[in-house]
Amino acid sequence: MDLAGRVAFVTGGSGDVGAAVSQSLATAGVDVALSYVGNADGAAKTVDAIQALGRRALAVQVDQRDPAAIDAATRQVVERFGRVDMLVNNAAWNIGIPFKNLDALTSDVWDRVLETNLRGPFLLARALAPHLREHGCGRIVNIASIGGLYPTSSSIAYSASKAGLIHLTRCLAVALAPEVTVNCVAPGLIEGTRMAQRLPDEVANGVRDKVVLGRTASIADIAEQVVTFCRSESITGQVLVIDGGEPGCMR
Numbered sequence: 001m002d003l004a005g006r007v008a009f010v011t012g013g014s015g016d017v018g019a020a021v022s023q024s025l026a027t028a029g030v031d032v033a034l035s036y037v038g039n040a041d042g043a044a045k046t047v048d049a050i051q052a053l054g055r056r057a058l059a060v061q062v063d064q065r066d067p068a069a070i071d072a073a074t075r076q077v078v079e080r081f082g083r084v085d086m087l088v089n090n091a092a093w094n095i096g097i098p099f100k101n102l103d104a105l106t107s108d109v110w111d112r113v114l115e116t117n118l119r120g121p122f123l124l125a126r127a128l129a130p131h132l133r134e135h136g137c138g139r140i141v142n143i144a145s146i147g148g149l150y151p152t153s154s155s156i157a158y159s160a161s162k163a164g165l166i167h168l169t170r171c172l173a174v175a176l177a178p179e180v181t182v183n184c185v186a187p188g189l190i191e192g193t194r195m196a197q198r199l200p201d202e203v204a205n206g207v208r209d210k211v212v213l214g215r216t217a218s219i220a221d222i223a224e225q226v227v228t229f230c231r232s233e234s235i236t237g238q239v240l241v242i243d244g245g246e247p248g249c250m251r
């Protein structure tokens with residue numbers, strides 16, 4: 001599908017992956033609304049980059065733990081662009097808590113992770129569904145993690161939230177067919193992101209040693225796969241792992 005002239009809403013456009021996804025979509029001719037919470041400078045940089053590519057851009061501040069804020073942001077985006085064809089659920093929050101330290105995973109942390117990473121994407125999909133359906137060729141792409149497929153990540157809450165997001169992908173693919181396709185990218189460690197840089201060296205190097213390509217995911221690979229899912233007319237309900245080839249993830 002030719003994406004030129006269409007409109008996308010990319011959550012977390014102030015972050016590393018969200019900025020790259022926004023720019024890849026803009027390169028494909030898409031106008032982009034992007035959300036941020038605290039990083040207004042990052043959002044402004046992404047807006048500038050999209051405009052430099054000749055496309056329209058809008059940054060909206062929204063804490064996606066708040067259902068009312070999601071509805072308000074949706075209205076703002078629709079008012080500005082008149083339509084929304086694509087939703088990229090990229091925003092997420094995490095905190096490092098070793099799996100074995102169950103007591104450190106408080107109910108507050110659990111709720112913050114699940115509300116941001118799982119309930120938020122559902123509420124965004126629900127709010128945008130009428131607009132995604134309107135022209136018969138809507139797209140949702142969710143950014144999960146291999147932590148949602150295998151019990152390894154920054155915390156049990158993060159893994160559970162991403163596992164939920166993967167299954168939400170399949171449920172929404174059924175719910176929104178045939179007008180909207182819903183797919184998911186599950187990255188491993190993404191080189192060059194602040195999230196990856198926060199990992200202790202021994203952990204990051206352990207991952208690089210394990211993957212058969214000797215390097216893990218790149219930001220560009222994630223962004224291009226999002227564009228590919230948006231272009232495709234016959235893929236829905238799918239999860240694509242991008243991780244440099246962890247043998248355990250090859251199935």
Ligand SMILES: NC(=O)c1ccc[n+]([C@@H]2O[C@H](COP(=O)([O-])OP(=O)(O)OC[C@H]3O[C@@H](n4cnc5c(N)ncnc54)[C@H](OP(=O)(O)O)[C@@H]3O)[C@@H](O)[C@H]2O)c1
Pocket residue numbers: 011012013014015016017018035036037038039040042062063064065089090091092093116143144145146186187188189190191193194195196
């Ligand atoms: N980096 C990796 O190695 C890696 C690996 C696997 C999966 N992923 C996934 O890839 C996606 C992007 O990661 P990234 O590395 O680009 O992360 P990032 O740079 O930390 O960006 C995260 C984004 O989420 C936004 N956000 C956080 N809490 C939010 C909330 N309550 N409401 C709305 N937005 C919120 C942040 O907004 P502000 O900054 O404006 O506050 C930011 O724009 C995430 O879904 C992550 O789980 C990343």
